[in-house]
Amino acid sequence: MKTRITELFGIQHPIIQGGMHFVGYAELAAAVSNAGGLGIITGLTQGTPEKIANEIQRCKSMTDKPFGVNMTFLPTLTPPDYPAMFHAIIDGGVKIVETAGNNPQQWLPMLKEANVKVIHKCTAVRHALKAQKIGCDAVSVDGFECGGHPGEDDIPNFILLPRAADELTIPFVASGGMADARSLVAALALGAEGINMGTRFIATQEAPVHEKVKQAIIAANELDTRLIMRPLRNTERVLNNVAVSRLLEKEKALGDALEFKDIIDEVAGVYPKIMLDGDMDAGAWSCGMVAGLIDDAPSVKVLIDRIMTDADALIAERLSGLANG
Numbered sequence: 001m002k003t004r005i006t007e008l009f010g011i012q013h014p015i016i017q018g019g020m021h022f023v024g025y026a027e028l029a030a031a032v033s034n035a036g037g038l039g040i041i042t043g044l045t046q047g048t049p050e051k052i053a054n055e056i057q058r059c060k061s062m063t064d065k066p067f068g069v070n071m072t073f074l075p076t077l078t079p080p081d082y083p084a085m086f087h088a089i090i091d092g093g094v095k096i097v098e099t100a101g102n103n104p105q106q107w108l109p110m111l112k113e114a115n116v117k118v119i120h121k122c123t124a125v126r127h128a129l130k131a132q133k134i135g136c137d138a139v140s141v142d143g144f145e146c147g148g149h150p151g152e153d154d155i156p157n158f159i160l161l162p163r164a165a166d167e168l169t170i171p172f173v174a175s176g177g178m179a180d181a182r183s184l185v186a187a188l189a190l191g192a193e194g195i196n197m198g199t200r201f202i203a204t205q206e207a208p209v210h211e212k213v214k215q216a217i218i219a220a221n222e223l224d225t226r227l228i229m230r231p232l233r234n235t236e237r238v239l240n241n242v243a244v245s246r247l248l249e250k251e252k253a254l255g256d257a258l259e260f261k262d263i264i265d266e267v268a269g270v271y272p273k274i275m276l277d278g279d280m281d282a283g284a285w286s287c288g289m290v291a292g293l294i295d296d297a298p299s300v301k302v303l304i305d306r307i308m309t310d311a312d313a314l315i316a317e318r319l320s321g322l323a324n325g
């Protein structure tokens with residue numbers, strides 16, 4: 001399938017694996033790229049420019065296809081060394097960067113200079129328009145359904161995507177709630193040029209996370225996620241567990257007086273314990289409502305091939321049948 005996104009990134013299928021903390025390692029990124037999608041390494045999980053450089057080299061040893069690096073800008077007291085990290089990405093020869101969390105404007109000149117394509121992930125049409133204005137090549141439009149940070153507007157993709165299509169001239173992919181061929185075909189119908197998936201890619205053979213994480217996603221249904229940190233205007237959609245229940249109790253008890261320090265035990269430094277050790281109640285971890293559509297952990301290639309084959313059939317049989325009926 002050819003779309004403006006496959007053309008922009010030089011990939012076979014319009015399917016992107018979004019950056020994911022302690023999930024988006026070289027193994028997963030390479031598997032997605034080898035299967036014809038766009039795999040993305042998560043920069044902040046590596047933490048230092050040296051480790052990013054090393055992860056890029058590892059990924060290159062596993063694939064000769066294009067892949068990207070995610071750079072997430074988080075509200076933090078001690079920011080990581082972003083300039084050196086961007087230099088590591090450019091020096092590593094990576095030609096695609098996914099930015100998220102905040103306006104990437106200050107990094108665009110150096111990325112453009114190095115011929116790097118930038119896809120910015122955002123949750124609002126106004127932010128997508130801003131990304132377009134400052135020179136991003138594409139955007140990932142993240143609806144309210146998404147795992148991770150859906151923003152504070154709560155606009156689901158059935159509204160957000162056509163709104164984006166009405167306003168944007170640069171290509172965009174649909175992100176949040178995407179799982180299968182139905183998601184892809186619907187996203188294309190709503191004006192997107194492809195899909196970005198997070199949660200779905202965790203439940204795959206190649207995702208280098210603990211087996212219990214994959215099983216938790218398979219066991220979960222669409223009612224099992226919760227929104228946390230809303231009072232801090234840093235909303236995150238996570239899978240419900242003991243730690244999340246405790247955190248939500250604190251939010252309820254403290255109301256507007258809630259501060260980050262009150263919930264630090266449930267959110268800070270918990271990812272390695274969950275993703276690597278499989279300690280499933282160690283804290284809050286991002287997960288999309290789409291868990292309700294996930295009931296297996298195939299290889300990435302089987303997943304992507306299945307999406308593309310089913311999408312072709314959906315378009316050629318069901319949709320064209322309706323059109324001619």
Ligand SMILES: Cc1cc2nc3c(=O)[nH]c(=O)nc-3n(C[C@H](O)[C@H](O)[C@H](O)COP(=O)(O)O)c2cc1C
Pocket residue numbers: 017018019020021023042070072099100101121142145146147148149175176177178196197198199200285286287288289290
């Ligand atoms: C476990 C997990 C960790 C994530 N970490 C990041 C991250 O570090 N940076 C980022 O930009 N997005 C992150 N995301 C968001 C994904 O890249 C993607 O936008 C989102 O998962 C899409 O929604 P879906 O889960 O419904 O597919 C994360 C998502 C998950 C599920």
